[in-house]
Amino acid sequence: xxxxxxxxxxxxxxxxxxxxxxxxxxxxxxxxxxxxxxxxxxxxxxxxxxxxxxxxxxxxxxxxxxxxxxxxxxxxxxxxxxxxxxxxxxxxxxxxxxxxxxxxxxxxxxxxxxx
Amino acid sequence: xxxxxxxxxxxxxxxxxxxxxxxxxxxxxxxxxxxxxxxxxxxxxxxxxxxxxxxxxxxxxxxxxxxxxxxxxxxxxxxxxxxxxxxxxxxxxxxxxxxxxxxxxxxxxxxxx
Numbered sequence: 001x002x003x004x005x006x007x008x009x010x011x012x013x014x015x016x017x018x019x020x021x022x023x024x025x026x027x028x029x030x031x032x033x034x035x036x037x038x039x040x041x042x043x044x045x046x047x048x049x050x051x052x053x054x055x056x057x058x059x060x061x062x063x064x065x066x067x068x069x070x071x072x073x074x075x076x077x078x079x080x081x082x083x084x085x086x087x088x089x090x091x092x093x094x095x096x097x098x099x100x101x102x103x104x105x106x107x108x109x110x111x112x113x114x115x
Numbered sequence: 116x117x118x119x120x121x122x123x124x125x126x127x128x129x130x131x132x133x134x135x136x137x138x139x140x141x142x143x144x145x146x147x148x149x150x151x152x153x154x155x156x157x158x159x160x161x162x163x164x165x166x167x168x169x170x171x172x173x174x175x176x177x178x179x180x181x182x183x184x185x186x187x188x189x190x191x192x193x194x195x196x197x198x199x200x201x202x203x204x205x206x207x208x209x210x211x212x213x214x215x216x217x218x219x220x221x222x223x224x225x226x227x228x
Contacts, residue, residue: 043220107157
């Protein structure tokens, strides 16, 4: 079955520090990979997505992610975190080869930012 | 250009009751997907509607049903509510030709007492 693992439930970083959020997905052909952000009481906002091509993708708000097929990973990074980045981050995958376009989400990583 | 809208924002029901949630997709989109997000969890796919038909369904019981209207808006109905149905219900819209890119609404928070 499709699955997404986000190993870190909660991460705390200092403002201005770098950030890396981990995501691993179960093996499957042609994965489409996504990172979404959710602020408290809000819906999900798409940060970035990977379908094919360059394995380093740029997103909104200064975020980037790197697809590593050999490690089944799609980690999210940001060089300098701002206090407004405090939120919950979800990694998600679609396996289009199965004819299904439902998003499968990880359990999320909550990011706290300290001054 | 309005994004995805959902109503109501919050809802309180008691066990055994029925509830209807509504979603209007983003302008230009014709496909609506529904997700349930329990507290502390990632969203889980319920079902997807296109051309007024259910096209895909996740692992949810028949108590969960839906409908799509000719204007592409959609409803999610849940019958015989259980305490465990308390969650944030998210609607996502997309184009049938670009199902991989889904835009989410703000959600409806349902509390079952």
